Amino acid sequence: MYPNSPQVNSSAQSPFMVNQEDEIDLKVIIFNYLQYWPIILIFMAVGVIAAFLFNRYTTPVYKVESSILVADDKPSLGTDLFESSGLGMLQGKNNIENEIGILKSYSLAEQTINALGLNVQYFQEDLFTSTQLYGRVPVLVTVDWTQPQLVGGMFKIEVIDDRSFHLTVADDEFAVFSPSDKFFKSTFEGKLELQEVYSFGEVVSGENYSFKVDLINALAGDEILFKVSDTPSLALKFREDLAVTPINKQASILTLSLETPVRRLGQDYVNKLMDMYLQRELDEKNRASENTVLFIDQQLSGITDSLRFSENRLQQYRTENRVFNLSEEGAVIFERLQELEKEKAQTEVTLKYYKTLQTYLANNQEAELVAPSVIGITDPLLNSLVQSLSELQAEQSRLKANFTDQTPVVRENASRVQNAKRALEENVNLAAQNTQDVLADLNNRISMIERDVNSLPQTERNLLSIQRQFSINENIYVYLLQKKAEAEITKAANMPKNSVLDYAKSGQLPVAPKRSLNLLIGLIIGMILPIGFITAKDFLNTKIEDPKELEKQLKVPLIGMIGRNNSDDALPVFNNPRSTVTESFRSLRADLAYLSPQKNNLTLLFTSSISGEGKTFVSMNMASVFALMGKKTILIGLDLRKPRIADDFNMVNDKGMSTCLSSNVSWKDVVKPSGYENLDVILSGPIPPNPAELLLQDKFRMIVSELKEEYDVVVFDCPPVGLVSETKELFGFADVNFYVFRQGYSMKGNSQILNNLVEKGGVSKIYGVLNDLHIDKGYGYGYGYGYGYGYGTNSYGYHEEVQLPWWKRALRRHK
Structure with a gap:
């Protein structure tokens, strides 16, 4: 049976386990978004540009207004008798509401449209839009409404000379209007066949259409679009567009307003509507x-x-x-x-x-x-x-x-x-x-x-x-x-x-598009879209990104954070001693003085949830940082299934711990010098068929005891505890156990594996380490913040500045 340290309450394991409040959560959220500020700025600029183009090429809409005085009805002699008799025969009517209903009635709109002849609309194409013509139109189209007509689509006239023109279809979304059933239009599903050239004044007729085009002042080469609309549809549209409201509750004055892209058309319609209203009365x-x-x-x-x-x-x-x-x-x-x-x-x-x-x-x-x-x-x-x-x-x-x-x-x-x-x-x-x-x-x-x-x-x-x-x-x-x-x-x-x-008059400025409002909306949408995407990405992200979030999820302290190693060297502690990564290992080494005080010999164990989280990298460099200190250190590769140490030290994995445990070979015979002072290595050796059983032998316990007597620091590189079972038996051999997570790689659910080891497995003296820290998820974290909660890379000569992208350097200056 292997030794196990007594179980202790995880909340009292270390002075680093402090109860921190959420007073900086807002800062964390803000700085989480600020790291994407170039993207947000680009989207905001695109939103403003899109709003500017919308304002530039959208047809302006003007508001036409007029007012009518509605005379109060004086009750006839005897009417008050019936109103007060309670018989309900002559209930009082709101005269204002009646007049509003008359002004917005379909029949009045229909009479107005017939009087103005608005059934044909003319347009002129611009670069990106088309402008409606009204008043002095270049051609005049007369429609025969006694027979079915094609409505809703768009015809195009190309003037050849003062006698002829070319007629084509610009928009074939036609419907068939029948004079026998004015409120029902059938869909036109056929193909409109037109001659190439027609003469002005000639009747252009065919199935479901009949009209003629007269020349007014168009010149050769002019192009005019026109659309035919039936009176019922126009009457319904104008009735909905017209707003009739009293100026206040006490007054009997009605304001008529109509929003239209053609100011003169709106004025003529409202004026004619008022004339028809008075004529009706x-x-x-x-x-x-x-x-x-x-x-x-x-x-x-x-x-x-x-x-x-x-x-x-x-x-x-x-x-x-x-x-x-x-x-x-x-x-x-x-x-x-x-x-x-x-x-x-x-x-x-x-x-x-x-x-x-x-x-x-x-x-x-x-x-x-x-x-x-x-x-x-x-x-x-x-x-x-x-x-x-x-x-x-x-x-x-x-x-x-x-x-x-x-x-x-x-x-x-x-x-x-x-x-x-x-x-x-x-x-x-x-x-x-x-x-x-x-x-x-x-x-x-x-x-x-x-x-x-x-x-x-x-x-x-x-x-x-x-x-x-x-x-x-x-x-x-x-x-x-x-x-x-x-x-x-x-x-x-x-x-x-x-x-x-x-009488109707139009405002000088258009009511739509609202240029300032549209620019503001474009700016807000441009800001919301990337922020929403970032929020959704963070919400759906199952990987560990934020050290603060990981710290809240763990039942044990998050004792250290290791920055990203930007070089290809697996041993930056030896080969780049002034880097921020090396400084983070030094910081972790200093913390061990508090985690395991008054111990001359120290045994450390490193594991993780799955392969690829960097436990081998962390264990190698932790062994290296103790070797630099002058401690006699040995690194033992216990991952018998997927060894990695040999490749990083440029060694041949011909013998190692599996050799000792499966034969009579002494552990001293498989120790290999690392090439660096004070650091030896025992590789995992050839992959055995039964790695779990080998590590469960008494011989392994004796080897560990001898290694502790021979070396000041013993470092175990163990297999992932989330994948194999033997690592759980190895925790008892170490004075301090480290569980390695990797930013942007480890799943958030991996924190529960560590919590279960503490709460259910009885593992003590275990701490979390976040490796490959490179994404700044909040204020005080990020690559270059090598002192755990550290104060980043600086220019005071403590260690070399890691060259970051320009926008990250600018962001750091703002922080």
């Missing part, structure tokens, strides 16, 4: 007057013939009977009858209006209603009900143009329309019944007066009857003419209640 007002005139004309068409007939009959009777005037008694009776007949005529007109309303409501017609006040009905409640119904129906028409019938807002407004119709129907029925009662009373009064007529002579009675009929028709005719004149005057005097405050 005026048309609605005029429509009421026009309906009134139409209603009166229908009444006049019937009364005119009656008036002409009665007039001729009266004239004929007077001529034949030579009777021209009534007697005094007949005149009095006629005057009384005339007054009653006039009142009866007006009552009949009123009753006819009520019956027209009843028919309208019974048939659910959508035509414009004639206001009662137009024909002399002064009932305020009836007037307010008719006005409210007209407004609700107009709102319903607007909503249906933009939404489906199942949309909640459409259904809610439809319910209001039905409530208003029911209220109006009840009121009209009651008014019609009252009017019929009045008319019956008038007929009774007329009948009573007619009895007095019988007392007159026959001739006078006949004259009175004919004159009475004429007077009735004349009064009705005059009354209707008066109302028609009033309606026409009202129509002529109609003005939109809303008005334009400011």
